[in-house]
Amino acid sequence: xxxxxxxxxxxxxxxxxxxxxxxxxxxxxxxxxxxxxxxxxxxxxxxxxxxxxxxxxxxxxxxxxxxxxxxxxxxxxxxxxxxxxxxxxxxxxxxxxxxxxxxxxxxxxxxxxxxxxxxxxxxxxxxxxxxxxxxxxxxxxxxxxxxxxxxxxxxxxxxxxxxxxxxxxxxxxxxxxxxxxxxxxxxxxxxxxxxxxxxxxxxxxxxxxxxx
Numbered sequence: 001x002x003x004x005x006x007x008x009x010x011x012x013x014x015x016x017x018x019x020x021x022x023x024x025x026x027x028x029x030x031x032x033x034x035x036x037x038x039x040x041x042x043x044x045x046x047x048x049x050x051x052x053x054x055x056x057x058x059x060x061x062x063x064x065x066x067x068x069x070x071x072x073x074x075x076x077x078x079x080x081x082x083x084x085x086x087x088x089x090x091x092x093x094x095x096x097x098x099x100x101x102x103x104x105x106x107x108x109x110x111x112x113x114x115x116x117x118x119x120x121x122x123x124x125x126x127x128x129x130x131x132x133x134x135x136x137x138x139x140x141x142x143x144x145x146x147x148x149x150x151x152x153x154x155x156x157x158x159x160x161x162x163x164x165x166x167x168x169x170x171x172x173x174x175x176x177x178x179x180x181x182x183x184x185x186x187x188x189x190x191x192x193x194x195x196x197x198x199x200x201x202x203x204x205x206x207x208x209x210x211x212x
C-alpha cells in the first residue's frame with residue numbers, strides 16, 4: 001500500500017484487488033499536522049483470490065454428519081468447512097486444507113482435504129507445517145536444477161586445492177578436526193566448526209561456511 005493511497009478492505013488479506021479512486025467514496029483521512037487529505041477509494045472487484053493450502057487440525061467436536069471444521073494453525077485464518085468420511089484417520093493429525101469458496105451467507109469458507117503432514121507434535125510434520133505457513137518452497141529440486149550439478153564422479157581440481165588452506169586430514173598441523181553443525185537429515189551440509197589448543201589457555205577456533 002502506497003503511503004498516499006488509502007483503500008478500504010474487508011477480509012481481503014493477500015488478494016489482488018481493483019480499487020476505484022474518488023474523493024466521495026470514503027471519509028478522507030487527514031495527514032497529521034499537514035492539513036491535507038489522502039486520496040481514498042473502495043474495492044470494486046477482486047482479480048484473484050490469494051488462497052493457498054493451510055496447515056490445519058480437524059476439530060472432531062464440530063461434526064455435523066460428514067462435515068467438520070478444520071482449524072488453521074495461523075490464527076488469522078478462519079476455520080474451514082470440510083467434508084470427509086475419514087475423520088477418525090485424521091484425528092490428531094496435521095493436515096493440509098485448501099479453500100475453494102466462501103459464500104457471502106456462510107460464517108466459514110469451504111475447502112477440501114489435500115494431504116496429511118503427520119501426527120500433531122511430530123518433529124517432521126511440525127517443521128513442514130511451519131515451512132508451509134511461511135510459504136517456504138520445500139518441494140524437491142526440479143530436473144532442470146539437478147541438470148546444473150557436476151557430473152557424477154566430479155572431484156576438486158588441483159588448482160583449487162592449491163589456492164586454499166586444506167584442513168582435510170587434520171590440516172598442516174594434523175590437529176584440526178572439522179565437524180559439521182548441520183542437523184541430521186540436512187541435504188546441504190555447508191556449516192562447520194573446529195577448535196584446538198595452541199598453547200595452555202590459547203585456542204584456535206574456526207568457523208567454516210561453504211562458498212556456494
